[in-house]
Amino acid sequence: MSKKVLSIILLCCVVLLAVSAGVYVPRAKDNHLGDTKVHNITVWYTDEAMAAYLNEAAIAYQEQTGVAVSLKMVSGLEYLEGIQEASLHSTEGPDAYIVNSDSLEKARLAGLATPMDDPNGVLNTGNYPQIALNAVTYNDKILGYPFTYETAAFFYNDTYLTEMAGKAIEAERNKAEGEEAMEELEEGAEPDSEVTADEIEESAEITEEQVLAKKDEILPASMIELLEFANTYDPAENMETFLLWDVADVMYNYGFAGAYMNMGGVHGDNREEIDIYNTDAMYCLSVYQDFNQFFSIEAEEVDYEGVVEDFVGGKVMFTIGGTSMLNTLEKAKADGTFTGEYGVVSIEMLNANLQFKPLSVTTVVAVNEYSEKQEVAEDFAQFITCDYVNNLYARSGKLCAHYLEEYPVPAMADMMTCYENSVALPKIVENSNYWILAEMCYTNIWDGGDVNSELMSLSSQVKKEISGEEVNELKLETPVVQESYIKDE
Secondary structure, eight states: OOHHHHHHHHHHHHHHHHHHHTOOOOOOSSOEETTEEOOEEEEEEOOGGGHHHHHHHHHHHHHHHSOEEEEEEOOSTTHHHHHHHHHHHSSOOOSEEEEEGGGHHHHHHTTOOOOOOOTTOOOSTTTSOHHHHHHTEETTEEOSEEEEEEEEEEEEEHHHHHHHHHHHHHHHHHHHHHHHHHHHHHHTOOOOTTOOHHHHHHHHOOOHHHHHHHHHHHSOSBHHHHHHHHHHSOOOTTOOEEEOOOTTOHHHHGGGTGGGOEESTTTTOOTTOEEOSSHHHHHHHHHHHHHHHHHOOOGGGOOHHHHHHHHHTTOEEEEEEEHHHHHHHHHHHHHTSOOSOEEEEOOBSSBTTBOOOOEEEEEEEEEOTTOSOHHHHHHHHHIIIIISGGGHHHHHSOOBSSOOSSOSSTHHHHHHHHHHTOEEOOOOGGGTTHHHHHHHHHHHHHTTOOHHHHHHHHHHHHHHHHHSSOOOOOOOOOOOOOOTTOTTO
């Protein structure tokens, strides 16, 4: 038996034993691929914000394994085309690269993404939420390691909420004391003269536990409760509106009907599973359109940067923001621009029967199928997305798709909950412009367009792009919205 065959057998035995025992296989210096010692790999990426983290991780990886990692930041324009060109016609192609998950079908069909071996068994729901694993799966094969994510969540001014909770407790006490005093007068009872001033003051104190409980009680859990909140409480000082968000960006709007717009199934790659034009989606978008009259937000007058600025300035109680907003708020707290506290929450559309599922975009570290160093490239992919990822937020401001035992910012755990409840962009190549089409649909509906027609048009266009032929949807009856917020009630 040759040394090469023997070494492969021994390696397989070690990995098999480690996986069966649930033990991580430690990296050793002098990594090998077959009989060839691997001294270096090349990794491409497009986001400048990732540079510091990737460079630091590359140094740490080399210290542990002896493998040098050459990092190359390139333009995101025709990114996969550039990878293919470099792989086929030069020796400068990457061994691994970072890409958005919605590009995985294109990458796989171009021969640029190889299925992961996952030798250490980390690609599971113990380490990543199911949405992350769905995002990196194509044709039932995992094509990379989930890295970072972007999604939408409701942000609220926790300082204002605390203030309102305290006032609510005080108002309830005053009401109860007034009713009690009235009952005593009606019964002819005399005031208790033995109650001391100290006892009265002590009974009037509002404890932190009471405030926390009241905050949990009054924090809206749905859009309907948010409307009720705005109608119940007076705005805090300097606050101009209870809710403001960028209604022109589908990232922050999609959740209103996202749970009912099926684009390719759980993995976003099934052309037979397209269900956009349906009664539930129409119902939710009809409610979404109704919200325009309550919040009076003009799409052309609002942009995301302005919304974030207003929230930081204390002018807005609630907003819908992305993961970058969390980073902005933490920086604003550090430099004193934002002096209060904030919270992040996932809320329902209207009630427990109508869900709010926002869009999410997951970046993935994929391994180039043209690479001759795939084993080490996958090892580095795991290293930066799993082993070293505790350092990601501090070096990049990005949120990792990997679960952390302890989050550097408490709100990151709440943001992860929102990510778990999200829907990913589809991977279907023909529908690469779905984001743009959906944004146009939502904008037209917000501006008063016919919900039925707009949703039917979106569905027909999506199916036409897949089939290459005109698609005429069978028209559905527009559902009648019957909710407590309706204006004539």
